[in-house]
Amino acid sequence: MIRAARAILRKDLLIELRTKESVPAMTLFTLTVYVLFHFGLDRDALEGELASGVLWVTLLLAAIIGVTRLFAAEREQGGIEGLLLAPVDRTALFVAKAAGLFAMLVAVELVAVPAFAFLLLRPGIGGALPELIAILLLANVGIAAVGALVSALAAETRARELIVPLLLLPLLVPLLIACAQATEPFLRIPQGPEDLGRWLGLLTLYDVVFVLVSLAVFDYLLED
Amino acid sequence: MAAIELDGLERRYGERVALAGVSVRVEEGQTLAVLGGNGAGKSTLLRVLAGLLRPHAGRALVLGAELPGERWMLPGRIGYLGHEPLLYRELSGRENLGYHARLHGAAPARVGEVLAAVGMDGRADEPLRELSKGMVQRLAVARAVLHDPELLLLDEPRAGLDPAGAERVEPLIGRESGRTRVLVSHDVEGALAQADVVLRLKRGRPAGEGEELYR
Numbered sequence: 001m002i003r004a005a006r007a008i009l010r011k012d013l014l015i016e017l018r019t020k021e022s023v024p025a026m027t028l029f030t031l032t033v034y035v036l037f038h039f040g041l042d043r044d045a046l047e048g049e050l051a052s053g054v055l056w057v058t059l060l061l062a063a064i065i066g067v068t069r070l071f072a073a074e075r076e077q078g079g080i081e082g083l084l085l086a087p088v089d090r091t092a093l094f095v096a097k098a099a100g101l102f103a104m105l106v107a108v109e110l111v112a113v114p115a116f117a118f119l120l121l122r123p124g125i126g127g128a129l130p131e132l133i134a135i136l137l138l139a140n141v142g143i144a145a146v147g148a149l150v151s152a153l154a155a156e157t158r159a160r161e162l163i164v165p166l167l168l169l170p171l172l173v174p175l176l177i178a179c180a181q182a183t184e185p186f187l188r189i190p191q192g193p194e195d196l197g198r199w200l201g202l203l204t205l206y207d208v209v210f211v212l213v214s215l216a217v218f219d220y221l222l223e224d
Numbered sequence: 225m226a227a228i229e230l231d232g233l234e235r236r237y238g239e240r241v242a243l244a245g246v247s248v249r250v251e252e253g254q255t256l257a258v259l260g261g262n263g264a265g266k267s268t269l270l271r272v273l274a275g276l277l278r279p280h281a282g283r284a285l286v287l288g289a290e291l292p293g294e295r296w297m298l299p300g301r302i303g304y305l306g307h308e309p310l311l312y313r314e315l316s317g318r319e320n321l322g323y324h325a326r327l328h329g330a331a332p333a334r335v336g337e338v339l340a341a342v343g344m345d346g347r348a349d350e351p352l353r354e355l356s357k358g359m360v361q362r363l364a365v366a367r368a369v370l371h372d373p374e375l376l377l378l379d380e381p382r383a384g385l386d387p388a389g390a391e392r393v394e395p396l397i398g399r400e401s402g403r404t405r406v407l408v409s410h411d412v413e414g415a416l417a418q419a420d421v422v423l424r425l426k427r428g429r430p431a432g433e434g435e436e437l438y439r
Contacts (some may be wrong), residue, residue, distance in 0.1 A: 079312070084299065085302060
């Protein structure tokens, strides 16, 4: 399973490096939205709940782009059939797609989060960087698990651009709440890690539940 | 032992019947030619035999696997060459075949062998989007035989190939490959010349004796 997952992931990353279809679009989207907030709210700086909400809602909306494109090459070029014909555990496909989406989210956040801090944030995030990285990584695991599942579900439908956000965003609401609540204390003055452990625990629980659910049902999504 | 045994096979797409009442027996090493006009159900039949589509009624035994329940026995044993090459346009031929070799657990050296066999070793590092249709078809043939399958399912395997290309792939997918084959082709004479068993389809059903297939 690991061998196949590595082969699929390597292929996906190679295609993304060549086509540059997802990561640049997601990154540009987040930067554009932060600029829009900058002018739309007519404020040079945000803090607290508003800052946290803007950060996370924008990142989740950007994830939709990646999720919609996640199975694009398989759908358009017969990759699923190639996989079904090979002696490969279908779980490998889920693991590879989720890992690929995780990597794309990390790449986007490496640009988007500093840009957010520069464009919109008053207190700065330097002091809370380790905590913020932990929240981002846990969030990415959850988004990757749910995203790979939703993307596979929508892959064979004609209206996938519509179905992906309709399915993905409601499933991400608990994750959004946990991320926004966990991040908010670090984005206000004075900073303080209130209830961080509780929200990280909730994020971890979300990740575990959705990874297990996705592993359990993914096989059936590829059935005729 | 029969490599393929179908008895009253049926497959539908929603309400539309794509295949019905299809019965045929193909022994190991034999070639089954499937003839019929557009929409006759030929490609659907290949996809059912490959385990990509479920049969909805009747019996389908492929390489000892009773479909759909034992579909898990088929992956890695079938070389499927359909309408799509099942290759990625942004990757080179070598990268595509290397990817499939890893999925099938084939030795990396096998990639070079099949590339040479289809005459694509000289252009193996160019992305597929820069190659002609015939060259992509040669690579698709290489992909289909990469893992040395027991059964070849071939849907118009020479489509887009020039005479030299067709000659190149013949040892891999022709009779001399020694494999059991199911061959779908509009080249009726060519297919009949290679066939041990013939299945004539019209609108998803076996055609009657002497019935015109292409009207």
